[in-house]
Amino acid sequence: MKFYSTNGQAPIATLEKAVVKGLAEDKGLYMPERIKPLPQEFFDNIENLSFQEIAYTVADAFFGEDVPAEDLKRIVYDTLAFDTPCVKVTDTIYSLELFHGPTLAFKDVGARFMARLLQYFLRKEGAGQVNVLVATSGDTGSAVANGFLGVDGIRVYVLYPKGKVSPIQECQFTTLGQNITAVEVDGVFDDCQALVKNAFMDADLNAHMQLTSANSINVARFLPQAFYYFYAYAQMKKKGLADQLVVCVPSGNFGNICSALFGKKMGLPIKRFIAANNANDIFFKYLQTGKYEPKPSVQTIANAMDVGDPSNFARVYDLYGKSHEAICADISGATYTNEQIAETIKEVKTETGYVCDPHGACGYRALKEGLQAGEVGVFLETAHPAKFKDTVDRILGADIEIPAKLQAFMKGTKQSVPMTKDFADFKQFLLKE
Ligand SMILES: *Cc1c(COP(=O)(O)O)cnc(C)c1O
Numbered sequence: 001m002k003f004y005s006t007n008g009q010a011p012i013a014t015l016e017k018a019v020v021k022g023l024a025e026d027k028g029l030y031m032p033e034r035i036k037p038l039p040q041e042f043f044d045n046i047e048n049l050s051f052q053e054i055a056y057t058v059a060d061a062f063f064g065e066d067v068p069a070e071d072l073k074r075i076v077y078d079t080l081a082f083d084t085p086c087v088k089v090t091d092t093i094y095s096l097e098l099f100h101g102p103t104l105a106f107k108d109v110g111a112r113f114m115a116r117l118l119q120y121f122l123r124k125e126g127a128g129q130v131n132v133l134v135a136t137s138g139d140t141g142s143a144v145a146n147g148f149l150g151v152d153g154i155r156v157y158v159l160y161p162k163g164k165v166s167p168i169q170e171c172q173f174t175t176l177g178q179n180i181t182a183v184e185v186d187g188v189f190d191d192c193q194a195l196v197k198n199a200f201m202d203a204d205l206n207a208h209m210q211l212t213s214a215n216s217i218n219v220a221r222f223l224p225q226a227f228y229y230f231y232a233y234a235q236m237k238k239k240g241l242a243d244q245l246v247v248c249v250p251s252g253n254f255g256n257i258c259s260a261l262f263g264k265k266m267g268l269p270i271k272r273f274i275a276a277n278n279a280n281d282i283f284f285k286y287l288q289t290g291k292y293e294p295k296p297s298v299q300t301i302a303n304a305m306d307v308g309d310p311s312n313f314a315r316v317y318d319l320y321g322k323s324h325e326a327i328c329a330d331i332s333g334a335t336y337t338n339e340q341i342a343e344t345i346k347e348v349k350t351e352t353g354y355v356c357d358p359h360g361a362c363g364y365r366a367l368k369e370g371l372q373a374g375e376v377g378v379f380l381e382t383a384h385p386a387k388f389k390d391t392v393d394r395i396l397g398a399d400i401e402i403p404a405k406l407q408a409f410m411k412g413t414k415q416s417v418p419m420t421k422d423f424a425d426f427k428q429f430l431l432k433e
Helices: 015-021 040-044 051-063 069-079 107-125 139-148 167-174 189-201 203-208 219-238 255-265 282-289 313-319 324-330 338-352 358-370 385-396 404-409 423-431
Strands: 002-005 030-032 086-088 093-097 130-135 154-161 180-185 210-213 245-250 272-277 331-335 376-381 417-419
Touching: 002 015, 015 107, 015 210, 015 219, 030 219, 030 313, 051 069, 051 219, 069 107, 086 219, 093 219, 093 358, 107 130, 107 139, 107 154, 107 219, 130 139, 130 189, 139 154, 139 167, 139 180, 154 167, 154 189, 167 180, 167 385, 167 404, 180 189, 189 210, 189 423, 203 210, 203 423, 219 245, 219 255, 219 376, 245 255, 245 358, 255 272, 255 313, 272 282, 272 358, 282 313, 282 324, 282 331, 324 331, 331 358, 338 358, 338 385, 358 376, 358 385, 417 423
Parallel strands: 093 376, 130 154, 130 210, 154 180, 180 417, 245 272, 245 376, 272 331
Antiparallel strands: 002 030, 086 093
């Protein structure tokens, strides 16, 4: 499979190049040249397949031409060493719990897949060291750092905005050591993302070291996220609830929902999607007006969605042939203030006993408000509520339990490199590495 750039000015790339480079030369995002529809028999029988079997079928459509079956199967099976169950919250609303992986957030799936695929290419080529730069508003950093921890030949630099990620999130990437370096940027998430993008474009840096990205701009990060949408469909079909399925995705950089839209193009019978936003409502506004107007991000209690210029909008736009009408036909939007998110966390707990994290709460609310007669909704519970313990405790007046997996991270010593948001400083730092 070859990959083209959404900006259309870069040469067509192989999978290996797209994964190792991350971003195309023209700053566009790589897109697969073809999206192979999966056969009807697959969907007819999907409820009888395991998560790994389903995921391998999906992975084969994207990566099967470039990675031998046995290697790809191993990568998929290793990646999915945990479950993503659909849990009933109300009669018509289910939570797709994506927090059962090592860092308790959905990004574990993409990060683990990408680490393994990159390692496969490095081993095959006997290539030197690759340096992964990743900007994070919280969960990407921990998922990528943990996905790549201890992987030979790969160094990871995690850039995060100082004081803007939760203490639990922070210790998940600042305490690891080994091949992981945390860089604490005096700025917001968009500054971190800009530093990473500039680094990829900088000729001196690229001559000095081999750089790649593990943000959802990387095809190996975002495409594997499609796996759990197929599996969610299978689970709902088994319950007899998949005829009019609406999937609601709490969205920030739009990598997660974008992989679902690829799934739909492959034939996954999801009726429609809702992109739930916090106060960062750029996509919501786009749906209303047809104009995409990025702005600086604002800080919210659902901080992993504090994105003012969602990278993967370019992919969604390209996937739908740049048609606002086509996009609106498949996706609707929602946007919630901090007060509404808090209110929702409280309401779900009181009415159903279920504890949502602030991101999942946006998803739940959008379904509650948006489901039509006959529809059943699945929202993505993108992280475990304990990752946002201070916020959730304050809202619920509770002391929610921290899973043992998460507690383990909190015992380490925090280590990070302080950095300004000035690219010249970041460049100097990398040149000395
Ligand atoms: C990253 C993240 C999101 C947003 O996902 P995108 O793919 O960037 O849209 C939502 N919720 C949580 C908990 C996240 O970590």
